[in-house]
Amino acid sequence: MRHWIIALPVLFALVACGDTKDDTAPSEDTAPPEDTDTNIIPGFAADVLPVLTDNCGGCHGANEARAGLDVTTHASLMASGYVTAGDGAGSRLITVGSHHGSGWFDTAEQETIVAWIDEDALDN
Numbered sequence: 001m002r003h004w005i006i007a008l009p010v011l012f013a014l015v016a017c018g019d020t021k022d023d024t025a026p027s028e029d030t031a032p033p034e035d036t037d038t039n040i041i042p043g044f045a046a047d048v049l050p051v052l053t054d055n056c057g058g059c060h061g062a063n064e065a066r067a068g069l070d071v072t073t074h075a076s077l078m079a080s081g082y083v084t085a086g087d088g089a090g091s092r093l094i095t096v097g098s099h100h101g102s103g104w105f106d107t108a109e110q111e112t113i114v115a116w117i118d119e120d121a122l123d124n
């Protein structure tokens with residue numbers, strides 16, 4: 001019997017500790033996502049590839065790679081030499097490609113692609 005009387009407060013203390021940890025964890029978790037929201041790195045597959053294939057794929061696809069540019073895969077895009085990793089605004093994909101023929105990026109699309117190239121044009 002005496003063991004129970006000693007053990008119960010210890011158990012309650014342990015449970016109480018567990019509760020405080022659970023309470024503090026979510027508040028620590030909510031702060032970092034706000035920071036990262038302002039600095040999202042665009043993904044090639046999700047953000048860049050659809051824009052390129054929609055706007056440029058008609059002339060710069062696997063079948064008709066005008067000027068040696070095939071935008072349909074990361075490898076072929078990088079092999080074209082028109083993307084300078086780390087320099088979105090200076091890449092020919094942007095300086096030339098964004099305003100010629102019938103393939104135009106709108107402002108948001110161009111910002112997405114420039115940001116992706118600035119972040120090293122990864123196959124992400």
Ligand code: HEC
Pocket residue numbers: 052055056057058059060066067069082092093094096097098100101102103104105
């Ligand atoms: C209607 C067809 C067509 C579309 C759509 C098109 N292009 Fe082109 N593009 C061409 C042709 C043809 C050339 C080669 C002749 C030239 O340089 O104008 C070319 C050349 C290029 C070059 C090389 C230019 C140089 O002088 O180095 C780049 C880069 C380029 N395109 C990017 C793009 C991008 C990015 C898009 C989409 C926003 C796009 N193109 C859409 C037809 C097209």
